[in-house]
Amino acid sequence: MSVKENLEKVRDNVWELPSGYKKEMRVPGRLYLDDESVKDIEEGALEQVANVACMPGIQGASIAMPDIHFGYGFSIGGVGAFNYNNGVVSPGGVGFDINCGVRMLRTNLTEDEIKPKLKELTEVLFKNIPSGVGSKGQIRLKDNEINEDLDYGAWWAVERGFGWEDDLKFLEENGRMKDAESAIVSDKAKKRGIPQLGSLGSGNH
Secondary structure: OOOHHHOEEEEOOEEEEOHHHOOOOOOOEEEOOOHHHHHHOOHHHHHHHHHHOOOOOEOOOEEEEEEEEOOOEOOEEEEOOEOOOOOOOOOOEEEEOOOOOOOOOOOOOOHHHHHHHHHHHHHHHHHHOOOOOOOOOOOOOOOOHHHHHHHHOHHHHHHOOOOOHHHHHHOHHHHOOOOOOHHHOOHHHHHHHHHHOOOOOOOOO
16 A cells, blocks of 8 residues: 555645554654645655654654655655654754755846846856755865854855845844854764855755
């Protein structure tokens, strides 16, 4: 029996994978999809929704958003909220590109100015912005700078000319989480992160 056959429609655009699907599930899976999207969903992605529902401290439901597809532990488009005291913190659940996002940049250029040079512009962007598996950024950090970056977030980048102060008001937490503590991040994680600073991830980024 496929995972999909276990789905139950709760109401329009809301489906549930019952907690009885796997005995280890602590909560049900909850999917926000229309009927057509449910037909196309990958079995592996559904299995990942069930796996996340088994994690310690998960609250309410293991959730899947409309962009759900197979990921590295969590499904991409998967959401899990965990109890502060007995839950888990799992950035690896969504691969190692957590906080991937979309930003819109405003310029004074018009569509008429850009359109004839679109191909050339695309090539220059790909050349200058590292992306893909194993890509490395062009930002070189001194010994303690990774700690400053972790503690001060986008503010650190703005101070070094990688952004404008006006950008900060459009970022979550104004680009800096006040309780961030670089001291609790392992040296191994820092070493993995340093070469990726200033790069994009892989896949559909």
